[in-house]
Amino acid sequence: MKKYSVILIGAGIRGTTYTNKMLALKDKFKVVGVAEPIENRRNNIKNKHGIPDDMCFNGWEEILSRPKMADIAVISTMDEMHYAPAMKSIELGYDILLEKPVAPTPKECADILLAAEKKGVKILVCHVLRYTLFFKKVKKIIMDGTIGDIMSVLHVEGVGNVHQSHSYVRGNWHSEKETSPMLLAKCCHDLDILQWLLDEPCDKIQSFGKLTYFTPKYAPEGAPKRCIDGNCPIEDSCPYNCRKLYYESKDNTWFRPACTRGISKADIPTDQEVMTALKTTDYGLCVYHANNDVVDHQTVNMQFKSGANVTLTMNAFNKGGRYIRIFGTKGELFAYMDSDKINVYTFDDSKSTEIPITSSDGSILSGHGGGDGGLICELYDYLSGNYSGFCAADIDISVRNHLIGFAAEKSRREDTVESIDEYFASFGLVND
Structure with a gap:
């Protein structure tokens, strides 16, 4: 059995989580190097994995200035810092586990995809919700034909009022100028999940949203x-x-x-x-006097090639959590991500069925409902060529789903309905 050597670029919460999962799979992965500017984070990875001093670096520039030293580069820097280390890692021939979002602009996303295809390296993007027991069960119900062909979907991403204040008002993602639009920062997961569940091209997209509440207007x-x-x-x-x-x-x-x-x-x-x-x-800072500019509520409407319609709603004004309702020609499905069951109603027998799932806590502290571990488990098979699952989001799939999000942002800013075919073509891609 091949053991993959790994370098970690960015030892924050996400990078540490992924390498912790790798540590539990010692026969498959070995972390051999780390690049992280914050000393205690760098030392944490060094000590956990037994990394020698000469394989510990202050930043991605240092570690990637060396000849290729491992099989895999895990890139989990801040959103705005994905592009440069990803492009350099591709140049050096690393296969990559890349934290989402891929990059903060559509052109940079397309550049990474095209560079990876040209070099022949594999990139798996960390769309961890695909690997949760919850969404795998939802996907299987759809694949089994239980609810027939999908006609409409309502998907709600409840950010949570306190989570919004911490991450998107005061925290790292408070400014889209410095990182990325909130739809990409927070709902990159959700846009990907919706594309994955419907498994067909999106045709048109429209979005509305604003920053309304976390502003001086509402300050006491x-x-x-x-x-x-x-x-x-x-x-x-x-x-x-x-x-x-x-x-x-x-x-x-x-x-x-x-x-x-x-x-x-x-x-x-x-x-x-x-x-x-x-x-x-x-x-x-007071949340009403902060330096934030990202939306606190947004809705995205999508029309797919089959005629199916999807509405994604993201907002801060809730306890937090995701739920989804899928309407099909043979029945409907409804489920909360933090629940232990999925509710399915079928038309032929007029019956409601509760389908149990074994799920981790879906809260913001829980590791994305168990998806983090699932991602790392499937990474091995994906890279070794033995992958037989249905969850993996490679760079081609991921970039296409990212571009749909960027098209939604264009719609929101310009008050338009965007053709996805035309939007993809502007970056040299075909919507198929």
Whole structure:
């Protein structure tokens, strides 16, 4: 059995998660190098995998300036930093596990696809929802013909009010100028899932959405620029009070390390380091006085070649979680991702059936409902040429699904209905 050697470029939450899964598959993967500018993250990977000092680098430029040193490059840098290391890795001949989104612009996505095809390297994109037990079960129900041909789909991505404030108001994805549009940052998963479930080309797309609530217009009168400045009229009741979310909630192993990036060198930051972050970074800003520009609600309408219609709704104003309703010619399917069952109603017998699934917690802290592990398990077979599954999203499939998202953004900005055939053609691709 071949064991694949791996270098990790970007040792944040996603990169660490993927390499942790590889560590559990020691007969298949061996992480031999890491590139990460934050010392404690770099050392964490070094120590877990027994990586020698001379294979630890401060950034992707350093590790990719060397001759090819492994079979696979895992690229899990920030969204806006995928393109350059991906292109250099392709040039060096690495097969790649690439975090989504592929790149923040449609041209860069197309460039990566065309470069990979020319070089003959394999790229698997981390559309981890495909590998969850939940969506695999939904896909199988469709493939089995239980609900017939799909006529319409309603898919809701509930971001969650607190998740929105952390990631898309104060956090890493608050600005599409610095990263990518929120539809790509958050709903790249969902756009991919919908294409995968319908398994046919999208014909036309239209989108509406705005940043409405997390703006100065909704700020309480007298609200300070920073929560910790005091004298906020809703300090005790505000669900976005940064003192409560980051300082007082000491067991939050996601929020506290995230807000102290660049301040703390430890895996668990101190209260003093958290307070420094709240005084000096965007994580301490009032959500109504932040530097955000991404939407807080958006709807995407898609028409597929068969005539099927799909509506994707993404918004911040909920507890959080995904649900999907699929209407077919023989029945309908309804399911919440964080549930342990899928509900199917069939027309021929007028019966509702609950189909059980064994699922991990679908919350934002759960590893995408078990999909992270599923992705790494199938990566091995995909690269070795023995893949017989139906979940893998290679670079060709992924880039096409990304371009549909970019077309939706064009529609939202320009108030148009976009032809996907024409949009693909503008980047030298055929919509098939």
